[in-house]
Amino acid sequence: MLNLPSRPDENKDIPIGLVGAPELIEPIVLVLRSFPSFRPIVRPAECDEDTVRCAEELLSEVEVLFMTDPDAFRLVKEKLPSPVPMHYLPLSGAGFFKAICRVLMQTVQSSLPLAGVTVDTFPEETVRHMIKGTDPSLSGMIHICDADRSSIEEIYEFHARHYRNGSSSASLSANRRVAERLEQSGVPCVYIEPADNDIVIALERALLSTETRRSKExxxxxxxxxxxxxxxxxxxxxxxxxxxxxxxxxxxxxxxxxxxxxxxxxxxxxxxxxxxxxxxxxxxxxxxxxxxxxxxxxxxxxxxxxxxxxxxxxxxxxxxxxxxxxxxxxxxxxxxxxxxxxxxxxxxGPLEMSEPLQYDLSFRDAELLKKVEEAGLTTAYLSRLFASASRHGKLDYTAVELAALLDLTTRSANRLLVQWADAGLAEPREMRKAGRGRPTQVYVFTFMREHLSEHGISLRS
CATH class of the missing domain: 3.30.70.270 (Reverse transcriptase/Diguanylate cyclase domain)
Incomplete structure (x- = not known):
């Protein structure tokens, strides 16, 4: 039984309507506690008709609508012209990696060979790329269903058919109803759950789209x-x-x-x-x-x-x-x-009186993470670099600046910058003149740009 707020809390500012599957609404509401500006109005929906009806009821009450999944978003977008911004919780590699790791672990524990894995909702190119970063040997064992063009019944049949004919021994589904039906039918299935970090990013985008937020800026x-x-x-x-x-x-x-x-x-x-x-x-x-x-x-x-x-x-x-x-x-x-x-x-308040030196490193590219570790860029150093970049939008450093950030000697910072440049993690750019001394080399950590941009962090050009 969900214990979720359904009536407005008048002490908060921006009403946001949450519509979709109850099991997905609960983690979203938990994350919403870190967004003091939002006032959630919850409408759980068990079927397509409920989703459209609940969204329509909320249009006059909220500044932004937030759907729990892409299917609900597409349905409401098609059926209902909305005068308010609409957002949804997108799927990302974080949830997929967690699900595929569970499948691999279960295979090891059962001592049975993995015949194959069926996957829905994710685009084929995305799945191939993520599998390549996880275990390249799985590439030929993945069967992908184009969920955008399939009904729930067709997605279920896709997983069940591959399992019955022996080409698959496990399935990954991002659709809760499909996952539950597969489990009931005896088909091993792991539900791809959204990660908290994905919820935070989606809610940040929803917040930025509201009229109240734009006026408060x-x-x-x-x-x-x-x-x-x-x-x-x-x-x-x-x-x-x-x-x-x-x-x-x-x-x-x-x-x-x-x-x-x-x-x-x-x-x-x-x-x-x-x-x-x-x-x-x-x-x-x-x-x-x-x-x-x-x-x-x-x-x-x-x-x-x-x-x-x-x-x-x-x-x-x-x-x-x-x-x-x-x-x-x-x-x-x-x-x-x-x-x-x-x-x-x-x-x-009270606010913390010092800024955090750490940053939530939720990499989705396993190849990049492996490359970073091999180049000697430790998690502690990487976390400080991301914390500084997320706060100041800064990706360029001289050896002196990097030494101050990472608490190193300038000599050690120079050595690390050259090492990271050789590994393709940092690019030498223009020479920067500092006082009367010789100009110093500036290095740019270009590999961080895409990760920070996904989090809505503006960077210096």
Whole structure:
């Protein structure tokens, strides 16, 4: 029995209609918890008629419709002209890899030879490519059904026929109804489930298509930053000269942070700052309101604790009032943290006070992953590169920049860059002049571009 919200939660902003198979709606709702802007309205549908009816009911209630699978999306698109954006949960290699690995494991455990595997829904070219990266010996044993041109009955018959005539000993299906019917008929079948990462990407695209989201991109953000216990920090300095240097260093750190936000900074005193930016830029810099790197920089460089209050609003007055309320909450919590007050006076926080150094490496190309590992690009290094690229859109590095990111010596960074260039992972580009010294070589990690683009991350050209 699904325990899913079916009525609106008035504290959230953007109503999204979820229509489709109940077993697929449940994991989508779980992932939706990490999207505070969405208010899910759920309509489980057991058949095609229910899918169209539920979608039609939701058109006047939601800003975006989200279908659980491509079949439901195509059906509603054909039957129902929609005035709101429509999206669906696409299939990817992540779910396929997991399913094929289960088949191979079951074959090993049964000690029976694998006669073949039938697959539906995925295009033939995609399946061949993924199999090549998993186990090339399977290429001649894969039978693919063109699910786009087949009914559920035809897909079922395709799997069952190959199993009955002995050309297949297992089936992979991305259609839940087909998978259940095959199991009931005694045909071994593994259901290809969508991965959480696929759900996140699809929901991000749905969010970006909404009118509310587009208007919020340019919404005003006001930030108030206070250095905690600044007087005691000053008293610990040996001279006035050191105090002045500290103040300049703190202001320079603030300016660097505001530059990334394309914002405007005003010092209100030696230990208090006010800044302005837009919501879209602030969200990207903070990873979707999850962390704020300014605090960790101040702590690491100067041993200072920051209290930060952020306010959103449709006017500067509202945003400023909310920022002050957020700062009070930060102080009430003991300082050294950050809260956000949104335009409806709801709170977000406290935020993490440092950015994550890791990145979710959900590679779908096994060949690429093998190539990366053979070139000595470890998972730890790769994760830091992706974390930096996803935040700054940066794929180009000099040896000095790479050394700072990976916590290496410049000599080691140079050696690794040459090694990765030889493996085709990095490309030497233009020479960059740094000060009065000799120009330094810039390397671009081109292999990361496609992966990051799939996640909707904008990159520098």
């Amino acid at each position: 340019s919404q005003i953000v006001v930030g108030m930053v206070v250095v905690d216990n600044f007087d005691s920090v000053i008293r610990s300095r040996a001279s006035e000269h050191e105090v002045q240097k500290l103040r300049l260093d703190v202001q320079r750190t603030m300016l660097d942070f505001i530059e990334r936000l394309d914002g405007y900074l005003t010092p209100l005193g030696p230990n208090e700052f006010l800044f302005f930016t837009t919501r879209g830029l602030f969200e990207r810099e903070t990873g979707g309101y999850k962390y704020i790197s300014l605090a960790s920089q101040a702590q690491k460089r100067f041993g200072l604790s920051l209290s930060i209050g952020i306010g959103f609003g449709l006017s500067a007055n509202v945003a400023g009032t909310n920022a002050r309320a957020a700062l009070r909450s930060t102080k009430d919590a003991g300082g050294g943290t950050c809260f956000i007050v949104r335009e409806d006076q709801t709170f977000i």
